[in-house]
Amino acid sequence: MNKPLLSLAAAIALATAGQAQAAESCPTTLRFADTGIEGTEELQRAFQEFVDEVESRLGVEVEFFPVGNRTTAINALRFEQVDIVLAGPSEYVLMAERVEGIQPISAIVRPEYYSVFIAPTDSDIESLEDLRGKHVAMKDHGSTTGHIMPSYMLHQAGLDIDRDLQITLLDGARMQALASGEVDAVGTGVRDFAPFAAQHEEGAYRIIERGQDMPGDPMVAGPHIAADCVAEIQEAFMADPDGLLQAILAPGERDKYVGAEMVYVDDSEYDMVRESYSLLGLND
Numbered sequence: 001m002n003k004p005l006l007s008l009a010a011a012i013a014l015a016t017a018g019q020a021q022a023a024e025s026c027p028t029t030l031r032f033a034d035t036g037i038e039g040t041e042e043l044q045r046a047f048q049e050f051v052d053e054v055e056s057r058l059g060v061e062v063e064f065f066p067v068g069n070r071t072t073a074i075n076a077l078r079f080e081q082v083d084i085v086l087a088g089p090s091e092y093v094l095m096a097e098r099v100e101g102i103q104p105i106s107a108i109v110r111p112e113y114y115s116v117f118i119a120p121t122d123s124d125i126e127s128l129e130d131l132r133g134k135h136v137a138m139k140d141h142g143s144t145t146g147h148i149m150p151s152y153m154l155h156q157a158g159l160d161i162d163r164d165l166q167i168t169l170l171d172g173a174r175m176q177a178l179a180s181g182e183v184d185a186v187g188t189g190v191r192d193f194a195p196f197a198a199q200h201e202e203g204a205y206r207i208i209e210r211g212q213d214m215p216g217d218p219m220v221a222g223p224h225i226a227a228d229c230v231a232e233i234q235e236a237f238m239a240d241p242d243g244l245l246q247a248i249l250a251p252g253e254r255d256k257y258v259g260a261e262m263v264y265v266d267d268s269e270y271d272m273v274r275e276s277y278s279l280l281g282l283n284d
Contacts, residue, residue, distance in 0.1 A: 048251065051064070092273075107264070
Protein backbone atom coordinates (compact mmCIF):
# COMPACT_ATOMS: atom_id res chain seq x y z
CA MET A 1 0.00 0.00 0.00
CA ASN A 2 2.78 2.44 0.89
CA LYS A 3 4.94 1.79 -2.17
CA PRO A 4 2.56 3.36 -4.73
CA LEU A 5 2.13 6.36 -2.43
CA LEU A 6 5.88 6.71 -2.12
CA SER A 7 6.29 6.44 -5.90
CA LEU A 8 3.66 9.14 -6.43
CA ALA A 9 5.29 11.38 -3.87
CA ALA A 10 8.65 10.87 -5.55
CA ALA A 11 7.21 11.75 -8.94
CA ILE A 12 5.67 14.93 -7.56
CA ALA A 13 8.94 15.85 -5.91
CA LEU A 14 10.84 15.32 -9.16
CA ALA A 15 8.35 17.43 -11.10
CA THR A 16 8.57 20.21 -8.52
CA ALA A 17 12.34 20.06 -8.59
CA GLY A 18 12.30 20.29 -12.37
CA GLN A 19 10.14 23.40 -12.24
CA ALA A 20 12.40 24.98 -9.64
CA GLN A 21 15.41 24.28 -11.83
CA ALA A 22 13.71 25.88 -14.81
CA ALA A 23 12.84 28.93 -12.72
CA GLU A 24 16.49 29.24 -11.70
CA SER A 25 17.78 29.30 -15.28
CA CYS A 26 14.97 31.50 -16.66
CA PRO A 27 13.72 34.95 -15.71
CA THR A 28 10.91 34.84 -13.14
CA THR A 29 8.67 36.27 -15.87
CA LEU A 30 8.79 35.50 -19.59
CA ARG A 31 7.14 37.92 -22.02
CA PHE A 32 5.37 36.26 -24.97
CA ALA A 33 4.29 37.72 -28.32
CA ASP A 34 2.74 36.57 -31.60
CA THR A 35 3.70 38.61 -34.66
CA GLY A 36 0.18 38.28 -36.07
CA ILE A 37 -1.70 39.75 -33.09
CA GLU A 38 -1.81 43.45 -32.27
CA GLY A 39 -3.78 43.92 -29.06
CA THR A 40 -3.34 42.52 -25.57
CA GLU A 41 -6.97 41.40 -25.34
CA GLU A 42 -6.78 39.45 -28.59
CA LEU A 43 -3.45 37.94 -27.57
CA GLN A 44 -4.89 36.87 -24.24
CA ARG A 45 -8.03 35.45 -25.85
CA ALA A 46 -6.00 33.37 -28.31
CA PHE A 47 -3.18 32.19 -26.06
CA GLN A 48 -4.32 32.23 -22.41
CA GLU A 49 -4.57 28.44 -22.21
CA PHE A 50 -1.18 28.10 -23.90
CA VAL A 51 0.34 30.51 -21.38
CA ASP A 52 -1.27 28.61 -18.50
CA GLU A 53 0.25 25.39 -19.84
CA VAL A 54 3.70 26.94 -20.22
CA GLU A 55 3.57 28.37 -16.70
CA SER A 56 2.62 24.96 -15.36
CA ARG A 57 5.49 23.25 -17.16
CA LEU A 58 8.19 25.80 -16.41
CA GLY A 59 7.18 27.14 -13.02
CA VAL A 60 7.58 30.76 -14.18
CA GLU A 61 5.09 33.50 -15.00
CA VAL A 62 4.33 34.38 -18.60
CA GLU A 63 3.11 37.84 -19.62
CA PHE A 64 1.58 38.92 -22.91
CA PHE A 65 3.49 41.46 -24.96
CA PRO A 66 1.60 42.51 -28.13
CA VAL A 67 3.73 43.43 -31.13
CA GLY A 68 1.34 43.34 -34.09
CA ASN A 69 3.89 43.16 -36.89
CA ARG A 70 7.35 41.88 -37.74
CA THR A 71 9.10 45.26 -37.40
CA THR A 72 7.82 45.80 -33.88
CA ALA A 73 8.70 42.21 -32.96
CA ILE A 74 12.25 42.58 -34.27
CA ASN A 75 12.78 45.81 -32.34
CA ALA A 76 11.25 44.30 -29.20
CA LEU A 77 13.70 41.39 -29.40
CA ARG A 78 16.61 43.71 -30.11
CA PHE A 79 15.85 45.91 -27.10
CA GLU A 80 15.02 42.95 -24.81
CA GLN A 81 11.38 43.97 -24.39
CA VAL A 82 10.04 40.52 -25.29
CA ASP A 83 11.47 37.07 -24.54
CA ILE A 84 9.58 34.56 -26.71
CA VAL A 85 7.98 35.29 -30.08
CA LEU A 86 5.79 33.04 -32.23
CA ALA A 87 6.49 34.05 -35.82
CA GLY A 88 5.85 32.95 -39.37
CA PRO A 89 8.65 31.66 -41.62
CA SER A 90 9.16 35.09 -43.20
CA GLU A 91 9.35 36.86 -39.85
CA TYR A 92 11.83 34.26 -38.63
CA VAL A 93 14.13 34.87 -41.58
CA LEU A 94 14.12 38.61 -40.95
CA MET A 95 14.62 38.15 -37.22
CA ALA A 96 17.61 35.89 -37.79
CA GLU A 97 19.14 38.48 -40.12
CA ARG A 98 18.51 41.53 -37.97
CA VAL A 99 18.80 40.25 -34.41
CA GLU A 100 22.03 38.39 -33.88
CA GLY A 101 21.76 35.33 -31.67
CA ILE A 102 18.03 34.60 -31.66
CA GLN A 103 17.39 31.06 -30.42
CA PRO A 104 14.76 28.79 -32.00
CA ILE A 105 12.76 26.73 -29.51
CA SER A 106 10.33 24.75 -31.65
CA ALA A 107 8.17 25.19 -34.74
CA ILE A 108 4.52 24.53 -35.52
CA VAL A 109 4.19 22.88 -38.93
CA ARG A 110 0.80 23.67 -40.42
CA PRO A 111 -1.03 21.33 -42.78
CA GLU A 112 -1.93 22.76 -46.19
CA TYR A 113 0.65 25.52 -45.93
CA TYR A 114 1.98 26.14 -49.41
CA SER A 115 1.34 28.41 -52.37
CA VAL A 116 -0.60 27.64 -55.52
CA PHE A 117 -1.47 29.32 -58.78
CA ILE A 118 -5.15 29.24 -59.75
CA ALA A 119 -6.52 29.83 -63.24
CA PRO A 120 -9.82 29.30 -65.07
CA THR A 121 -10.10 25.78 -66.39
CA ASP A 122 -11.23 27.01 -69.82
CA SER A 123 -8.18 29.27 -70.23
CA ASP A 124 -5.00 28.43 -72.13
CA ILE A 125 -3.01 28.50 -68.89
CA GLU A 126 -1.73 25.05 -67.96
CA SER A 127 1.66 25.82 -66.42
CA LEU A 128 3.62 28.72 -64.95
CA GLU A 129 5.33 29.19 -68.31
CA ASP A 130 1.90 30.00 -69.76
CA LEU A 131 1.71 33.03 -67.46
CA ARG A 132 4.24 34.83 -69.65
CA GLY A 133 2.54 38.03 -70.84
CA LYS A 134 -0.40 37.50 -68.48
CA HIS A 135 -1.79 39.52 -65.59
CA VAL A 136 -1.47 37.79 -62.20
CA ALA A 137 -2.93 38.87 -58.87
CA MET A 138 -1.27 38.17 -55.53
CA LYS A 139 -2.06 39.07 -51.94
CA ASP A 140 -0.22 41.85 -50.09
CA HIS A 141 3.42 42.89 -49.99
CA GLY A 142 5.47 40.45 -47.90
CA SER A 143 2.74 37.81 -47.49
CA THR A 144 4.52 34.47 -47.26
CA THR A 145 2.16 32.30 -49.32
CA GLY A 146 0.40 35.16 -51.10
CA HIS A 147 3.39 37.09 -52.44
CA ILE A 148 6.85 35.84 -51.49
CA MET A 149 6.55 32.17 -52.44
CA PRO A 150 4.42 32.70 -55.58
CA SER A 151 7.08 35.14 -56.81
CA TYR A 152 9.76 32.58 -55.99
CA MET A 153 7.84 29.90 -57.90
CA LEU A 154 7.70 32.12 -60.99
CA HIS A 155 11.42 32.79 -60.71
CA GLN A 156 12.15 29.06 -60.38
CA ALA A 157 10.08 28.47 -63.50
CA GLY A 158 12.37 30.83 -65.44
CA LEU A 159 10.14 33.90 -65.53
CA ASP A 160 11.38 37.42 -64.87
CA ILE A 161 8.77 38.71 -62.43
CA ASP A 162 9.41 42.33 -63.48
CA ARG A 163 9.37 41.87 -67.25
CA ASP A 164 7.64 38.67 -68.32
CA LEU A 165 4.25 39.26 -66.72
CA GLN A 166 2.22 41.83 -64.82
CA ILE A 167 1.80 41.24 -61.09
CA THR A 168 -0.71 43.25 -59.05
CA LEU A 169 -1.02 42.98 -55.27
CA LEU A 170 -4.76 43.08 -54.56
CA ASP A 171 -4.92 41.62 -51.03
CA GLY A 172 -8.57 40.71 -50.24
CA ALA A 173 -9.77 41.55 -53.75
CA ARG A 174 -7.50 39.09 -55.53
CA MET A 175 -9.99 36.22 -55.84
CA GLN A 176 -12.79 38.50 -57.00
CA ALA A 177 -10.44 39.90 -59.64
CA LEU A 178 -9.96 36.37 -60.95
CA ALA A 179 -13.69 35.69 -60.95
CA SER A 180 -14.44 38.91 -62.83
CA GLY A 181 -11.72 38.31 -65.41
CA GLU A 182 -9.65 41.33 -64.38
CA VAL A 183 -6.63 39.04 -63.99
CA ASP A 184 -5.67 35.80 -65.69
CA ALA A 185 -4.51 33.91 -62.61
CA VAL A 186 -3.90 34.24 -58.89
CA GLY A 187 -0.90 33.23 -56.79
CA THR A 188 -1.99 32.61 -53.21
CA GLY A 189 -2.15 30.13 -50.33
CA VAL A 190 -3.77 26.79 -51.06
CA ARG A 191 -6.46 27.32 -48.43
CA ASP A 192 -7.95 30.06 -50.59
CA PHE A 193 -8.78 27.61 -53.37
CA ALA A 194 -11.51 25.39 -51.89
CA PRO A 195 -13.84 28.16 -50.64
CA PHE A 196 -13.34 30.10 -53.87
CA ALA A 197 -14.02 27.08 -56.07
CA ALA A 198 -17.15 26.28 -54.05
CA GLN A 199 -18.63 29.66 -55.00
CA HIS A 200 -18.48 28.85 -58.71
CA GLU A 201 -19.53 26.14 -61.10
CA GLU A 202 -17.81 22.86 -60.34
CA GLY A 203 -14.53 22.57 -62.22
CA ALA A 204 -14.51 26.20 -63.34
CA TYR A 205 -11.12 26.84 -61.75
CA ARG A 206 -8.09 24.67 -61.20
CA ILE A 207 -4.69 24.71 -59.57
CA ILE A 208 -2.03 24.87 -62.27
CA GLU A 209 1.00 24.69 -59.97
CA ARG A 210 1.71 23.75 -56.37
CA GLY A 211 4.61 25.14 -54.37
CA GLN A 212 6.80 23.47 -51.75
CA ASP A 213 5.47 22.83 -48.27
CA MET A 214 6.40 25.73 -46.05
CA PRO A 215 8.51 25.23 -42.92
CA GLY A 216 6.88 25.65 -39.54
CA ASP A 217 6.02 28.79 -37.60
CA PRO A 218 8.91 29.03 -35.14
CA MET A 219 8.89 30.09 -31.53
CA VAL A 220 12.13 31.94 -30.89
CA ALA A 221 13.77 33.28 -27.77
CA GLY A 222 15.70 36.51 -27.72
CA PRO A 223 19.52 36.48 -27.54
CA HIS A 224 19.29 37.93 -24.01
CA ILE A 225 17.72 34.71 -22.69
CA ALA A 226 20.28 32.31 -21.24
CA ALA A 227 20.98 29.21 -23.35
CA ASP A 228 20.21 27.00 -20.34
CA CYS A 229 16.78 28.60 -20.08
CA VAL A 230 16.10 28.07 -23.79
CA ALA A 231 17.09 24.42 -23.39
CA GLU A 232 14.68 24.09 -20.44
CA ILE A 233 11.86 25.67 -22.44
CA GLN A 234 12.54 23.45 -25.43
CA GLU A 235 12.59 20.34 -23.26
CA ALA A 236 9.32 21.35 -21.60
CA PHE A 237 7.67 22.05 -24.96
CA MET A 238 8.82 18.89 -26.72
CA ALA A 239 8.09 16.59 -23.76
CA ASP A 240 4.41 16.82 -24.74
CA PRO A 241 4.07 18.86 -27.95
CA ASP A 242 0.52 17.66 -28.62
CA GLY A 243 -0.64 18.93 -25.23
CA LEU A 244 0.83 22.33 -26.00
CA LEU A 245 -0.85 22.42 -29.41
CA GLN A 246 -4.18 21.53 -27.86
CA ALA A 247 -3.77 24.46 -25.48
CA ILE A 248 -3.24 26.74 -28.50
CA LEU A 249 -6.26 25.30 -30.31
CA ALA A 250 -8.64 25.27 -27.34
CA PRO A 251 -9.85 28.90 -27.56
CA GLY A 252 -10.72 28.43 -31.24
CA GLU A 253 -8.75 31.49 -32.32
CA ARG A 254 -5.96 29.72 -34.20
CA ASP A 255 -7.71 27.23 -36.48
CA LYS A 256 -4.78 27.40 -38.89
CA TYR A 257 -3.02 25.04 -36.48
CA VAL A 258 -5.70 22.33 -36.62
CA GLY A 259 -3.86 19.14 -37.57
CA ALA A 260 -0.47 20.81 -37.03
CA GLU A 261 2.65 19.23 -35.56
CA MET A 262 5.25 20.73 -33.24
CA VAL A 263 8.82 19.92 -34.25
CA TYR A 264 12.41 20.98 -33.62
CA VAL A 265 13.55 23.82 -35.87
CA ASP A 266 15.76 22.93 -38.84
CA ASP A 267 17.16 26.29 -39.94
CA SER A 268 18.09 25.00 -43.41
CA GLU A 269 14.39 24.53 -44.22
CA TYR A 270 14.03 28.31 -44.29
CA ASP A 271 16.63 28.76 -47.04
CA MET A 272 13.94 28.93 -49.74
CA VAL A 273 12.37 31.84 -47.88
CA ARG A 274 15.76 33.54 -47.69
CA GLU A 275 16.26 33.04 -51.45
CA SER A 276 12.84 34.49 -52.21
CA TYR A 277 13.51 37.48 -49.94
CA SER A 278 16.74 38.13 -51.81
CA LEU A 279 14.91 37.84 -55.14
CA LEU A 280 12.32 40.43 -54.08
CA GLY A 281 14.80 42.69 -52.32
CA LEU A 282 12.88 42.37 -49.06
CA ASN A 283 15.95 41.84 -46.91
CA ASP A 284 17.56 45.18 -47.76
